[in-house]
Amino acid sequence: MEMQEANQGSEVSPNQTIYINNLNEKVKLDELKKSLNAVFSQFGKILEVLAFKTLKHKGQAWVVFDNADSASTAIAKMNDFPFYDKRMRIQYAKTKSDVVAKADGTFVPREKRKRQEEKGGKKKKDQHHDSTQMGMAMNSAYPGVYGTAPPLSQVPYPGGVKPILPEAPAPPNNILFVQNLPHETTPMVLQMLFCQYQGFKEVRMVEAKPGIAFVEFADEMQSTVAMQALQGFKIQQNQMLITYAKK
């Protein structure tokens, strides 16, 4: 019995923050953060999502959970998940997030990125900015999202998607009718899911009727592929029910 795990070089020790790269750099920051929030909130409460557009940090993001288990699950289930046509690469973040450190009481302002190496003297002269509390959670602030689904190819995801095959009374149509969506679901979220399939054209939602959407493809072969792939996909607690739209 070897207790030696194959801890290869690039591993980082568990952290409640995950570091994501290989993100699609064309996506606007605000949308990116919202979508990440949407996708990852299924694994636990999210304290913060950070992303930057500087050269050095493009295509990367940090998602801060309120505990490390959520982060672990998120990595296990979402690493390599296709997201805006690219596969997310996810690891634990290398260091503790500020929002966590502030809650900890271990926060050190980053102007002076000094290590704490005082051996006998404490300096308390600096302003303790304790007034920050964790009330900044954006968990309920963001609209609907995903379970985990098998979009592009082999998504490393065991259980979860239970394709319900509804009797489709409507004949094939290049437009799909999606039902049972959480009311907060945004077109953007649906677009992210459906745009992975060939022939995707657009998502339309009806403000007056929350919970449903129309998704248009170039032809009905393509809409059929998307329908079968995403049938029963979970957005928050809800399984999408997809049928052909009535003509």
Place this chain on the structure above:
DNA sequence: AGCACA
């Protein structure tokens, strides 16, 4: 490729 806290 790239691990920060606008």
